[in-house]
Amino acid sequence: NAGVTQTPKFRVLKTGQSMTLLCAQDMNHEYMYWYRQDPGMGLRLIHYSVGEGTTAKGEVPDGYNVSRLKKQNFLLGLESAAPSQTSVYFCASSYQRAGYNEQFFGPGTRLTVL
């Protein structure tokens, strides 16, 4: 099993460009998440999904959109990138379990917006 994979690993964008980050998991998890991590900071939740076809806003959703058309995939879109979106983006997934929530993380995507 590959676990959680993310594509691409690195990307440099110019201000105003758009891009989509892809997250895939092969563990049949119901829940999937997108986080961003800035230097010296914890992980901040951008959007999450509790099942195929559902999405919800996290702590810092502005400037991002997501889609969960298939259970195993969760896409994060930046419609018009800004330098403030320079960050490392982590995807995670977990089983649906009341209370307990062990999340499995992907290796991250390092995004620079110039």
Next chain:
Amino acid sequence: GQSLEQPSEVTAVEGAIVQINCTYQTSGFYGLSWYQQHDGGAPTFLSYNALDGLEETGRFSSFLSRSDSYGYLLLQELQMKDSASYFCATNQGGKLIFGQGTELSVKP
């Protein structure tokens, strides 16, 4: 609001014991989790406490006091490879809210 407080840095020597504290203010609390992250790599799950008390997993233990909104991660017999960032996180209805992390440096 929701917030978690943990020290930004801790230094300890190899073989020693270190405790990383976490205090939280959240609504809809289901439990406290701990994650480890090496050099910006993927965070990995260490432990989870839903109820008060101590949970032990090998060299690592985690404690929770719900009445005090407080928990800690205890690392024993420290090894150089334990140098990493450690995050506490509260479980809230399927979501995790993370603290800002504690960077642990283990010295020889």
